[in-house]
Structures are given as structure tokens and as C-alpha cells.
Amino acid sequence: MALLFDYALRQADSALILGHRLSEWIGHAPLLEEELALGNIALDLIGEARALYAHAGTVEGKGRDEDALAYRRDAGAFRNLLLVEQPNGDFAVTIIRQLLYSAFAHPFWRALGQSRDATLAAIAAKAEKEAAYHLRHAGEWLIRLGDGTAESHRRAQAALDELWPYSGELFETDAVELALIAEGVAVDPATLRPEWERTVAAVLAEATLAAPAGEWMQSGGRSGRHSEHLGHLLATMQFLQRAYPGAVW
Amino acid sequence: MSERAMPLWEVFIRSRNGLAHKHVGSVHAADAAMALQAARDVYTRRGEGLSLWVVPSSAITASDPAEKDMMFEPTGSKIYRHPTFYKVPDDVGNM
Numbered sequence: 001m002a003l004l005f006d007y008a009l010r011q012a013d014s015a016l017i018l019g020h021r022l023s024e025w026i027g028h029a030p031l032l033e034e035e036l037a038l039g040n041i042a043l044d045l046i047g048e049a050r051a052l053y054a055h056a057g058t059v060e061g062k063g064r065d066e067d068a069l070a071y072r073r074d075a076g077a078f079r080n081l082l083l084v085e086q087p088n089g090d091f092a093v094t095i096i097r098q099l100l101y102s103a104f105a106h107p108f109w110r111a112l113g114q115s116r117d118a119t120l121a122a123i124a125a126k127a128e129k130e131a132a133y134h135l136r137h138a139g140e141w142l143i144r145l146g147d148g149t150a151e152s153h154r155r156a157q158a159a160l161d162e163l164w165p166y167s168g169e170l171f172e173t174d175a176v177e178l179a180l181i182a183e184g185v186a187v188d189p190a191t192l193r194p195e196w197e198r199t200v201a202a203v204l205a206e207a208t209l210a211a212p213a214g215e216w217m218q219s220g221g222r223s224g225r226h227s228e229h230l231g232h233l234l235a236t237m238q239f240l241q242r243a244y245p246g247a248v249w
Numbered sequence: 250m251s252e253r254a255m256p257l258w259e260v261f262i263r264s265r266n267g268l269a270h271k272h273v274g275s276v277h278a279a280d281a282a283m284a285l286q287a288a289r290d291v292y293t294r295r296g297e298g299l300s301l302w303v304v305p306s307s308a309i310t311a312s313d314p315a316e317k318d319m320m321f322e323p324t325g326s327k328i329y330r331h332p333t334f335y336k337v338p339d340d341v342g343n344m
Contacts, residue, residue: 033276033287
């Protein structure tokens with residue numbers, strides 16, 4: 001059960017941190033329409049995180065609920081992908097981050113819908129539809145940013161160059177995942193790679209952007225080795241529950 | 250950097266099968282596909298829709314408010330165009 005706890009926590013952490021990052025756009029988005037779009041996606045992701053935390057807490061059996069898992073763990077205990085904790089940057093950075101993640105999340109949730117863990121499968125079935133829209137939203141925007149003005153193209157390419165090294169972590173597996181893959185509970189991310197590559201390549205081609213050639217990839221989120229950005233994010237996100245433990249309203 | 254105002258699109262939602270699309274508001278978007286996305290994100294957050302239309306606002310031909318006397322005033326006196334004008338004989342029963 002410890003393995004299943006870890007696995008649910010990983011997915012929950014990535015969804016929560018990305019959802020929180022998107023929520024930071026509220027009040028700052030370039031258009032009213034986009035303000036709502038980013039807020040909607042953030043709420044989808046936070047909803048996924050809540051269901052996954054609740055499942056993880058039940059599996060763990062130590063009485064930790066979703067709030068305890070989200071608000072009362074330090075950065076080193078978070079298991080999210082490094083990609084999702086990267087700052088919003090300009091709009092192009094946010095959209096590239098969303099595309100790289102959603103192009104993975106969509107086939108991931110679809111595959112996890114076949115998990116032998118019934119709760120994970122149910123969460124995945126709901127998340128798959130959400131991720132399908134997140135992917136379309138980011139893809140349509142990126143095509144217009146990349147194939148837009150000279151300025152938007154330059155920014156989109158810079159964002160892609162900056163975040164590309166975080167994409168390798170999507171496909172990492174470790175002992176936890178290998179054991180659960182063998183049991184039919186987890187998804188082997190390697191099986192999702194061809195679809196991810198096709199999806200991303202198609203959008204980049206239409207956006208007239210080029211994936212960086214470098215092979216070197218960042219790593220560490222799954223073992224709690226995070227970039228400096230996560231601590232700052234958690235300081236904001238967790239403040240209320242840290243200052244007033246158990247506060248409800 | 251080129252900055253142009255994004256075109257305006259009118260949004261219509263059909264809520265349930267059998268009902269017509271109804272105007273709900275407008276969105277700004279660069280093109281039709283983005284307008285559809287924006288309409289989805291702005292106007293269907295609470296399960297309002299089963300179908301969405303977006304139409305360029307510039308494609309709408311509107312009546313001139315200055316002509317409203319000519320356009321609409323004459324119907325004001327034609328109360329016989331309302332079904333309630335006619336008395337239905339009791340023998341007809343419910344129609």
C-alpha cells in the first residue's frame with residue numbers, strides 16, 4: 001500500500017502545483033477570456049489533486065486528509081514534476097509548460113483509466129476529459145503564438161528552449177512505478193512517449209517552432225529534489241494552514 | 250510589435266435538445282477557433298451548454314435605433330395580432 005500511496009501522491013502533487021501556478025494568473029491574465037480559461041484549468045487540476053490526495057490518505061491509513069497532504073508537507077516531501085513548479089514567466093512560458101504537461105497527461109489518464117485500482121481508474125476517467133481540453137487550449141494558443149508576430153514567435157521559442165529540459169522527467173520510472181506497473185495499477189510512461197512526441201511535434205510544426213536538439217534532461221522531482229521555485233510557491237500556498245492550522249471557513 | 254484589437258464575437262448557447270441557440274454575450278478572440286474556446290471558457294462554466302455558436306459581431310446587421318418609430322411603432326396599435334384579442338366561445342373548450 002505504501003507504493004500506491006507514493007504513486008497517487010506523485011500525480012496529486014503535479015496536479016496541485018500546476019493548478020496553483022495557473023491560479024497565479026488570476027488578476028494578471030492578458031485577456032478576460034484567458035483569465036477564465038486559466039482559472040478553469042487550474043480548478044480542473046486542483047479537483048484532480050483533491051481526489052488523488054483523498055485516495056492517497058485513505059490508502060496510507062494514518063488519518064491524513066487532503067488538506068494535511070497539500071498544506072502540511074515541506075518542499076522535500078513533494079513529488080511533483082519539476083516542470084510544473086517552474087514559474088509562469090510570460091504567457092508563452094505558461095502555455096509551453098501546459099502543452100508539455102497536457103500532451104502527456106491526456107494519454108496518461110486514458111491509460112490509467114484501465115488501472116486495476118478502481119479509485120485511480122475512476123479519477124483517471126474524469127481527468128482524461130479535462131486533460132483533452134487543456135491540451136487543445138494550449139495547442140491552439142501555441143500555434144498562434146509561434147506562428148504569430150516576430151515578438152510572439154521569439155518568446156514562444158525562448159519558452160520552449162527554457163522548459164524542454166524538464167520534459168524528460170515525464171517518462172522516468174523508478175522502483176515504485178515498476179512494481180505498480182507489474183501489478184497493472186500504474187501506467188508505464190514509456191508506452192506514452194510515441195503519442196506525446198507526435199502530439200508535441202505536430203503542434204510545434206504548425207507553430208513554426210523547433211524543439212531544442214539537446215539530450216540533457218533535468219531530474220529530481222520524484223525524489224523530492226526540487227528547484228528553488230517550489231519553496232516560494234509553497235510559502236504562499238500553505239501560509240494560511242501553517243499560520244492557522246486546521247482553519248476552516 | 251504589432252498590436253491590433255482582437256475582433257469581437259457574439260456567443261450563442263443551446264442549453265438542451267429541442268431549444269434554440271440563445272445569445273448569451275460576446276468574447277474577444279483572434280479567430281473563430283479561439284473564439285469558440287473563449288466562449289466555452291467564459292460562458293459554459295456551470296453546465297449551461299450542449300452546443301455553442303460564435304459569430305463575428307461584424308457579421309450582424311442591426312436595426313438603427315433612430316428608426317425605431319418607423320420600424321416598430323406601427324405594430325403598437327394592432328392589438329388584433331395577439332391571440333388574446335379574440336374571444337373563444339365557451340363551446341370550443343380548451344384549445
